[in-house]
Amino acid sequence: MAGNKSQVLSLYRQFLRNASKFEDYNFRNYFLRKSRDEFKKHKDVSDPAEIANFIKSARQDLLVLKRQAEISQMYHFDKLVVEKLDRHHRT
Amino acid sequence: MQRLLVTSLFMKRAPTVAARSLSSFPGLKTAATSVNSASTLEPPSGSPISLKDAGRDSSLYGTRPIYLDLQATTPVDPRVLDKMMQFYTGLYGNPHSSTHSYGWETETEVEKAREHIARVIGADPKEIIFTSGATECNNLALKGVARFYAKTKKHIITSQTEHKCVLDSARHLQDEGFEVTYLPVGEDGLIDLEQLEQAIRPDTSIVSIMSVNNEIGVIQPLEEIGKLCRKHKVFFHTDAAQGFGKIPLDVNKYNIDLMSISAHKIYGPMGIGALYVRRRPRVRLEPLITGGGQERGLRSGTLAAPLVSGFGEAARLMTQEKDADIAHITKLSDRLMNGLLSIEHTQLNGSATHRYPGCVNVSFAYVEGESLLMALKDVALSSGSACTSASLEPSYVLHALGADDALAHSSIRFGIGRFTTEEEIDYVIKAMTERVGFLRELSPLWEMVQEGIDLNTIEWSGH
Numbered sequence: 265m266a267g268n269k270s271q272v273l274s275l276y277r278q279f280l281r282n283a284s285k286f287e288d289y290n291f292r293n294y295f296l297r298k299s300r301d302e303f304k305k306h307k308d309v310s311d312p313a314e315i316a317n318f319i320k321s322a323r324q325d326l327l328v329l330k331r332q333a334e335i336s337q338m339y340h341f342d343k344l345v346v347e348k349l350d351r352h353h354r355t
Numbered sequence: 356m357q358r359l360l361v362t363s364l365f366m367k368r369a370p371t372v373a374a375r376s377l378s379s380f381p382g383l384k385t386a387a388t389s390v391n392s393a394s395t396l397e398p399p400s401g402s403p404i405s406l407k408d409a410g411r412d413s414s415l416y417g418t419r420p421i422y423l424d425l426q427a428t429t430p431v432d433p434r435v436l437d438k439m440m441q442f443y444t445g446l447y448g449n450p451h452s453s454t455h456s457y458g459w460e461t462e463t464e465v466e467k468a469r470e471h472i473a474r475v476i477g478a479d480p481k482e483i484i485f486t487s488g489a490t491e492c493n494n495l496a497l498k499g500v501a502r503f504y505a506k507t508k509k510h511i512i513t514s515q516t517e518h519k520c521v522l523d524s525a526r527h528l529q530d531e532g533f534e535v536t537y538l539p540v541g542e543d544g545l546i547d548l549e550q551l552e553q554a555i556r557p558d559t560s561i562v563s564i565m566s567v568n569n570e571i572g573v574i575q576p577l578e579e580i581g582k583l584c585r586k587h588k589v590f591f592h593t594d595a596a597q598g599f600g601k602i603p604l605d606v607n608k609y610n611i612d613l614m615s616i617s618a619h620k621i622y623g624p625m626g627i628g629a630l631y632v633r634r635r636p637r638v639r640l641e642p643l644i645t646g647g648g649q650e651r652g653l654r655s656g657t658l659a660a661p662l663v664s665g666f667g668e669a670a671r672l673m674t675q676e677k678d679a680d681i682a683h684i685t686k687l688s689d690r691l692m693n694g695l696l697s698i699e700h701t702q703l704n705g706s707a708t709h710r711y712p713g714c715v716n717v718s719f720a721y722v723e724g725e726s727l728l729m730a731l732k733d734v735a736l737s738s739g740s741a742c743t744s745a746s747l748e749p750s751y752v753l754h755a756l757g758a759d760d761a762l763a764h765s766s767i768r769f770g771i772g773r774f775t776t777e778e779e780i781d782y783v784i785k786a787m788t789e790r791v792g793f794l795r796e797l798s799p800l801w802e803m804v805q806e807g808i809d810l811n812t813i814e815w816s817g818h
Contacts, residue, residue: 290422290774291433299677331440332433343417346782347735 270314275322276303282326285333289344295329361491370814405737418734423780425620425770426569426597427737431437431665432622433504438668439624442661451662452651476614477605478574478631485658485666487597490520491643492615493563495630495654496592498698499522499640500613501533508560512589514538514575514585515547515755517565521594525563533569539562542708542757544573552583559751561590561613566598570739570752570768571712581610590638596620596628599671601680602711606631612638618662627662630654680773681712687780689769690710694784695764695769698791700804704753704766718758718766719787721801722794723746727767730790736785738767755779 276299283295306318343349365643376637422430442461450465452458469480486492501511513525515537523536526719536545546564546636549573555562562584564575577593584591592613595604599616614631618624632638633654673680692715696702700720724738749763758766768781795801800810 283410285435290430290776293776294774295433321757328434328437334422336433337435344419344421344779345413345676346421346776346778347417348415349417 267309268319271319272315275319278326279322281330282333285337287336287340289347290302291332291336307312310332386540418733420733422735423769423771423775423779423781423783424735424737425772425775426768427770428619428625429620429622429772431624432669432672432772434459434672435563435623435665437489439665440659442664446660448660450658450663451647455728456794463665464667464676465658465660468663468670471671471674472616472629473631475547475600475604475674475690476611476616476631477607479634480650481672482606482631482634484653485663486621486628486630486654487626489518489594489615489617490628491519491654492628492630493520493592493594494524494615495640495643496559496613496615497521498528498536498562499653500592500638502531502641503530503639504560505533508558510534510536510556510559511561511563511807512538512551512554512559513563514565516570516752517563517574518566518569518594520561521565540755543709544568544571544704544752544756545706546580547576548576549577550585551580555583555587559587559589561592563592563594565594566604567595567602568712568752569597570750571756572597573705573714574598574711577604577609577611578711584612591604592635597710597714598671600677601713604634604733607757618669619668620672621669624662624665627659627666629666638663641808651768666786667681676773683773684771685712686777687775687777688715689781690777691715691769691771691784692717694780695787697732698788699793702762704756704758713771715769715771716753716766717769718753719791720762720765721798721804722765722791724765724767726789727765728793730794731786734786736767736769758789 278298280296283299285290286292286295290299302322309315309318369697382421382557403530432533442464446457446461446464448455448457448459448461450458450461454458466480469483471715473480474484486495497511497513501508509532511525511533513521513526513535522537524599529535538550538554542547549564562580564577564580566577567574575593575813581591590612591610593611594615596615596617597620598604599614600621604611604614611631612633615628615651616631617628619626630653632640632651640653642653642655644655649658685764689712694702695717696703702720704716704718728736730737739752749760749768753763753766771780803810803813
């Protein structure tokens with residue numbers, strides 16, 4: 265992915281940033297895991313057409329992720345028993 | 356019967372323990388009404404055992420339980436919701452309106468969804484009939500086929516471990532004069548193919564065997580059943596609510612004639628399902644709902660386009676994420692099974708080899724399953740199907756496997772899905788180990804077992 269390296273890296277960072285915005289513990293962890301796996305899987309791709317395809321579909325997916333991360337922040341539920349509370353939420 | 360005796364013995368032998376533990380055990384006592392009792396769980400005062408994790412300060416953590424009841428329903432995938440939002444914000448046309456573009460755009464989306472669903476099972480999109488869910492599908496398949504061929508065929512075959520809605524449809528058909536054979540299952544939960552072949556009669560119209568059991572996760576030998584049914588020219592229906600998208604299913608390879616599918620078991624919305632109905636050779640059935648003639652006349656009524664589209668997206672994601680999901684679920688399932696089965700006197704229910712890894716059913720001997728669930732307010736679990744979880748009846752599925760009452764009562768089902776994390780599994784293993792130990796400490800039966808008394812040799816006094 266030599267030529268598109270900065271473009272892919274920027275996309276990758278945006279995926280991680282938006283995934284980590286999910287309020288929901290399970291969704292947050294899933295999309296973080298999924299983003300890492302997906303970019304890692306395409307790390308060694310050299311075919312330009314395939315890279316272009318990957319970037320195109322990643323852009324689409326990023327839009328979905330952005331919207332859903334926003335929605336997730338609009339509704340609040342209690343934290344799970346495996347989640348550490350922020351300092352100001354502790355009783 | 357045995358269970359009653361055990362309970363009475365418990366009360367007789369250990370009234371002080373029982374009374375003390377209940378009075379100083381607010382979590383157990385108020386569990387029915389309290390929604391958020393995870394933090395209120397306390398062991399009996401003065402007891403050396405603690406329900407709280409000594410290794411961490413629970414006030415630093417949240418209180419919402421971990422969700423491990425994925426056989427009951429799954430969370431809606433955000434990508435599915437994203438698809439559905441379009442319909443609630445702009446695409447509101449009736450998919451059956453053919454005179455304007457509002458109808459056309461919705462119809463295009465509905466047909467796309469149909470294609471995604473058909474692709475998962477190797478079917479033609481025209482063979483997919485949308486319904487309100489797997490229960491309606493099972494009703495439609497069984498009653499529809501049986502009633503259509505009622506003049507010549509009076510017999511249907513199903514198994515004892517089917518979902519309630521299949522068994523109940525069969526029961527209703529019996530009232531209408533049909534004969535039903537309920538095939539028994541072996542200890543591993545699988546049906547016997549020879550028994551099935553013997554049960555098929557010249558007037559058998561349909562065989563209905565589920566693909567993945569909702570309680571024990573056992574996968575039935577669908578390909579062999581399909582072959583048998585085709586050989587004897589009997590329709591083969593499978594309830595694939597728990598299997599669709601999760602195990603390999605191919606309607607042509609397995610000779611499946613009808614298949615029930617549900618959206619909310621594959622991270623889609625509730626309230627929508629689909630019945631696959633084969634076109635060649637044609638399966639004919641009598642509709643349950645008549646009217647405008649939508650869905651090839653088999654299920655009239657306006658399609659719920661947002662739900663259909665969400666269902667389609669969920670099915671597309673099942674195909675797209677198949678490998679990643681299977682790898683993730685298998686990894687967590689192995690971890691959970693290793694962790695739970697390393698507790699002494701536990702056993703895995705159902706076949707160890709023919710199973711869907713996302714459903715783990717374990718029996719914890721000398722512990723009452725319902726009390727275990729009460730003591731596990733920080734994990735959302737069930738001892739069986741959600742439909743029967745309100746009653747204290749032991750699972751009929753485990754009974755069919757030959758498990759005795761005590762074992763059926765002490766079993767718990769763990770569901771693992773796309774969104775389950777390793778951290779959650781580790782928490783659950785730890786919690787189970789501690790709570791099972793805690794409840795066993797209270798149990799006089801456990802005391803006797805520790806003393807080396809074989810419980811089967813005891814003659815319980817009757818009441």
